Amino acid sequence: MINLEEFKNKLLKEREEILLLLENLETQKEELKEEPTYETSDYANIYEFREEIHLQEESLRKRLTLIDKALKKFEEGKYSICENCGKEIEEIRLNLDPATPYCRSCASKFLV
Numbered sequence: 201m202i203n204l205e206e207f208k209n210k211l212l213k214e215r216e217e218i219l220l221l222l223e224n225l226e227t228q229k230e231e232l233k234e235e236p237t238y239e240t241s242d243y244a245n246i247y248e249f250r251e252e253i254h255l256q257e258e259s260l261r262k263r264l265t266l267i268d269k270a271l272k273k274f275e276e277g278k279y280s281i282c283e284n285c286g287k288e289i290e291e292i293r294l295n296l297d298p299a300t301p302y303c304r305s306c307a308s309k310f311l312v
């Protein structure tokens with residue numbers, strides 16, 4: 201029997217970390233807004249930096265959605281059940297990523 205509580209704690213911890221990272225990105229964005237005195241030669245860098253923040257934000261939000269989905273499954277008593285085939289997800293997969301919604305064989309079908 202898998203110790204589900206452990207995975208739940210992992211998910212909650214990661215969720216908090218992500219929220220902190222998102223807050224940091226938000227602060228960085230504000231700082232960029234407040235400093236309009238950059239040299240022209242820095243402009244490309246600022247642009248790239250903004251892009252980078254945006255991409256980071258996007259991937260963090262995606263991850264957050266996945267984590268929230270997994271946490272919701274605890275309430276529904278569906279955690280560790282594959283979303284596709286309804287079988288139990290292998291413990292080794294949950295160890296690697298407690299937010300994974302699929303078992304090994306389904307994940308391999310989707311990851312083309």
Ligand SMILES: [Zn+2]
Binds near residue numbers: 285304
């Ligand atoms: Zn499956």
